[in-house]
Amino acid sequence: MKILKLQTLRGPNYWSIRRHKLIVMRLDLEEVANTPSNQIPGFVDGLVRVLPSLYNHFCSLGHEGGFLTRLREGTYLGHVVEHVALELQELAGMPVGFGRTRETSTPGVYQVVYEYQVEEAGRYAGRAAVRLCQSIIDTGTYPQRELDQDLADLRELKAKASLGPSTEAIVREAEARNIPWFELSSRSIIQLGYGARSHRMQATLSDRSGILAVELAGDKEGAKRLLQDAGIPVPKGTVVRYMEDLPEAIEDIGGYPIVIKPLNGNHGRGITIDINSLEEAEEAFEIASSVSKSVIVERYHAGRDFRVLVVNGKVVAVAERVPAHVIGDGRSTIEELIEKTNQDPQRGDGHDNILTRIEVNHDTWTLLEKQGYTLNTVLQPGEICYLRATANLSTGGIAVDRTDEIHPENVWICQRAARIIGLDIAGIDVVSPDISQPLPKVGGVIVEVNAAPGFRMHTNPSQGIARNVAEPVLNMLFPPGTPCRIPIFAITGTNGKTTTTRLLAHICKQTGQTVGYTTTDGIYIGDYLVEKGDTTGPQSAQLILQDPTVEIAVLETARGGILRSGLGFDHCDVGVVLNVQADHLGLGDIDTVEQLADLKAVVVESAWPNGYAVLNADDPLVAGMARQVKAQVAYFSMNPHNPIIRQHIQQGGLAAVYENGYLSILKGDWTLRIEQAENVPITLGGRAGFMIANALAASLAAFAQGISIEHIRAALTTFRTSVEQTPGRMNLFDLGQFSVLVDYAHNPAGYEAIGEFVQKWPGQRIGVVGGPGDRRDQDLEQLGELSAKIFDWIIIKEDDDTRGRPRGDAAYWIERGVHHHSVQRQYDIIHDEVAAIQFALDRAPQGSLVVIFPAEVSRTIQLIHQHHQRLKGETSN
Ligand code: ATP
Ligand code: ATP
Ligand code: MG
């Protein structure tokens, strides 16, 4: 077996609309192409021995053991690889279930599709699955140590991709609310929502957290002073820089016991608490001043450690933090107990797991010494031995939920404290003997207010109820009823996507909002080009959806991108399919127009149930998509008598048609006339039928989204097929003696559409034609036939990039097509596009129309301008 290709899908796709995270493996079964599982000696038993848990796979039989039955009855190896890839992920702690396997039109080559949770792990699992199966074919087994290594690698890939516990909680809550999210490329910033409606977070800092508040919280002494001024109980303290000043400072705050900590510290670093002598204080000073120049000397308040989380002015959770400790059993030494505690799989390094492993350090030694213990001491059963003075989770502490126990007065104090510091999300450190008693009554204090507090002690407490603290955060960013998305239009089809996208964007602009759109020519926001290039894939869509200035998105969504990685959005509001015509067949295992239709249908299938699928009623493959979509359907047609349209509007549906020279919306019994085709410049005075169709589609999509007829009309009458607005789409140049039409048509349907317009030209018709080299021979031949039908004289040229064909080969097939239609048709072959265009322009007779189908539009337009200048020069001489 050999993997030919591995693709990672990330959005709605050909295989599934709902399951976005899929790996598509193109697998050549090679030597086992014709051997099902039951005919490979020892394969089934070997596989079951290596992966007994495959028993849990239902497969198509729908019950436990279903897949094993299929194995024994005989199934192809592609299907086996699919199940193994799923099972390996499952065993590594990433449960996944969806899979499909299909043979391609190349015998022995399969598409194996399976779900993943983590991209890298998904790809790894596919390769490992092939390795595992191959090994069982060759040797009857797969060594246990190899399997263990695979699973260890998969777990590591999972850990590497994890977001951190606080961010994880936030994105899970976002997903539960259907809020889309992305990870931006720097500083672990998460964007929630689309475009102008989006918000950002970085761990638990929000885009609402003010810089003043965050800085103030970081300045422990300054923050404490403000709280003290407001009458909030805080430990009495002062700041010192030199050790000589210690005795005076200690006296100032009222004597021992005291705490010494760095002025700018966090995670409990450099803190010594419960100091009772100058000697200890001097040692603590050394430790603290190694973290920050100035140190805080303050009163020690005996008590337990609480963290109060305040979000948007409300206390939402309270946790008690218990310092790292072990509990004796009468047999084990402290060292053994620590080791045992650290074996808990919930304990990891730093902040990346629910709990953190306990490390023995200076702090531990000091504490043990104070109690007269060493690491070899055996503790009494039930005896608690603290290994850290402070309760930070990051030094091995645990958390106990106390949300239901906090006294209302303490709630009030903490909420006030958060407001005084000015933080939208604040973690307040309270030391008090009892959180259920008012702080002033029991001598409790607020020792610190933290910006960006960690959530894991609340979402994953070791004891007590887990609190979904991400919920209030998202309620703050997106109060109920506030949209988190912008309207998305997605346009697909074989021909006319770019034109329709540009026209629809132009309609949307009439509303005064900022429109972001993607096309084959580039990405645009408002009136400006962001990036040039063929930008019709998911990454371009995401650029628009991430942009905080964009209020409406109009996305040309081409076949290639859907196939490569799925849609760049989970749902659109209005999906448009213009047509499905033969083009690109044979690429990416899409061999028939029906498969092509299924691929393009992904766009309308992704439309929200209360959104719209705008479909071409004149194209049976497109009209048929109505059966697959969840959204409401709206049809457009060049023929007001089209039976699908008639039936649809009888049922009160929405449609757009070309009737009596007008582009009109039909809404149930009502006809709303938008404009006469004659006044819509892109239709070239109503002569370009396919442009009328594109305009109907754009108008209908806009109307379905609630844009007014007035705005649509204003857009239709001001949108031109000029080089500026639609380069390469029906750009007509009048050079005085003759005219030139530049158009991107590159497939039979495109040629036919242009042909319909060209037929109406009164003078001689000259075609400069070619076709992309990556199309099939028969497609190029058909372009030749159509050219012979449309033009009186043909100049066959090739693209600069032959896309894998030898120079002259594409021209050869086109020439064959020309011959096929008519042996008398006049034609020339000039491979070089520039030379071919020059040749035609130099020889075009008076009153003729030269139609150029270029690969390079801007270069072509330049050639035409140059020629025009020359002609003008000649006539004026
Ligand atoms: P973190 O980053 O975890 O919040 P930090 O380095 O910012 O820690 P503080 O929050 O000031 O430091 O102190 C850490 C812990 O030390 C407190 O949670 C508390 O347990 C203890 N502590 C600090 N100051 C006092 C005090 N005045 N009295 C009693 N305990 C204190
Ligand atoms: P691409 O696949 O290159 O991105 P596209 O779908 O974006 O193409 P446009 O660039 O809008 O299509 O148009 C390309 C050419 O297709 C046009 O210049 C015209 O020749 C032809 N065309 C446009 N609209 C239609 C249509 N509705 N039906 C058939 N042909 C069309
Ligand atoms: Mg703290």
Ligand code: MG
């Ligand atoms: Mg395009």
